[in-house]
Amino acid sequence: MRKLKSKISASFKSKRINVFLLFLLCSFLILIFSKLSKEYTKTVAFEIEKLNLPEEKVILRDSILINITLKTHGFRWLKYSFDKPKIKIDFSKDVIQKESVYVWNKSVAYLNNTQFDKQVQLLSITPDTLVFRYGVNMVKKVPVKLNADIKFGAGYNTINPIEIEPDSVLVIGPHVLVSEIDLLETEDVILNDIRTDLNVETKLKLPKSSTDLKFSDANITLKANVEKFTEGTLKVPVRIINVPNGINLKYFPKEVNVSYYVSLKNFKSIKLNDFKVVCDYSKIIENQSFLVPELLQFPKTVKNAKINQQQIEFIISK
Numbered sequence: 001m002r003k004l005k006s007k008i009s010a011s012f013k014s015k016r017i018n019v020f021l022l023f024l025l026c027s028f029l030i031l032i033f034s035k036l037s038k039e040y041t042k043t044v045a046f047e048i049e050k051l052n053l054p055e056e057k058v059i060l061r062d063s064i065l066i067n068i069t070l071k072t073h074g075f076r077w078l079k080y081s082f083d084k085p086k087i088k089i090d091f092s093k094d095v096i097q098k099e100s101v102y103v104w105n106k107s108v109a110y111l112n113n114t115q116f117d118k119q120v121q122l123l124s125i126t127p128d129t130l131v132f133r134y135g136v137n138m139v140k141k142v143p144v145k146l147n148a149d150i151k152f153g154a155g156y157n158t159i160n161p162i163e164i165e166p167d168s169v170l171v172i173g174p175h176v177l178v179s180e181i182d183l184l185e186t187e188d189v190i191l192n193d194i195r196t197d198l199n200v201e202t203k204l205k206l207p208k209s210s211t212d213l214k215f216s217d218a219n220i221t222l223k224a225n226v227e228k229f230t231e232g233t234l235k236v237p238v239r240i241i242n243v244p245n246g247i248n249l250k251y252f253p254k255e256v257n258v259s260y261y262v263s264l265k266n267f268k269s270i271k272l273n274d275f276k277v278v279c280d281y282s283k284i285i286e287n288q289s290f291l292v293p294e295l296l297q298f299p300k301t302v303k304n305a306k307i308n309q310q311q312i313e314f315i316i317s318k
Helices: 004-036 075-082 108-114 207-214 264-271
Strands: 039-051 057-061 064-073 086-090 097-098 099-106 121-126 129-143 147-152 157-160 163-165 170-176 189-192 198-203 219-224 226-241 248-252 256-262 276-280 293-297 302-307 313-318
Touching: 057 219, 170 207, 189 198, 207 293, 226 248, 256 264, 293 302
Parallel strands: 039 086, 147 189, 226 276
Antiparallel strands: 039 064, 057 129, 064 121, 097 099, 099 129, 129 170, 157 226, 163 219, 198 219, 226 256, 248 313, 256 302, 276 293
16 A cells, blocks of 8 residues: 555656656757847848859958948848858949959848848948959860779770870969869779679869869869770781882792781771781891881771791892
């Protein structure tokens, strides 16, 4: 019986505590809503958001903040507490351009009508005039250098050289910064055992001064067609050039083996007359008894074409 009474007593005490906490929470919420519904006057530092600044212009000495005194209720002040407030200045219509400067001077009424709603009363702006000194931007087209280590699967390779898109980038910014940039490199691309077509995006390594510069692109795409390759060999006739008149030249062998790699798709299209091997007699040095064959022509679709014989023996007969 005593245990039952003890449990009932504890239950009533627990309910009283819960009711007390509920009333305390309600009182706190009422107090907060009461405070937020009242109007307050405060001065807030606004950042400047520049819109439609001509690309050929660059602000040299920036006006970062403008102090604005506002009057509004507490709920509106929450917005300015959690977000970084900004004032927008449209350089296509809100400023006056003078010699080397843009001047912004707007009345309280203008800001009230365009950038604040009716529940916010704007009281003052400090300073009410902003001066933006500007210089002329430089626009420069610079090439992109690919940093890549690409290893293909056994027997695979690209049909054509790897393409990067775009292969050049426009850099826009102060002349003193842009003039120092001659090329932009990509971040390192490391790929292994590639057996399918390439379509990989990578970022550019931007200079430390990139916050003051604009780039037409910040990413580069690598593209290439990858196919299975096989080795081919052809016996190609050797032709001697630049032999002086009156010299009768005999040489051996008349043909040399030329090996090459080609995709399976293009293997049957390779013809003997696609290759040209010559020996230039004018390149012989004194007492040299052999000619050096050179591969002057081979199809664009083959890779690693090479002559398997490095010397052509010759004699001069009368």
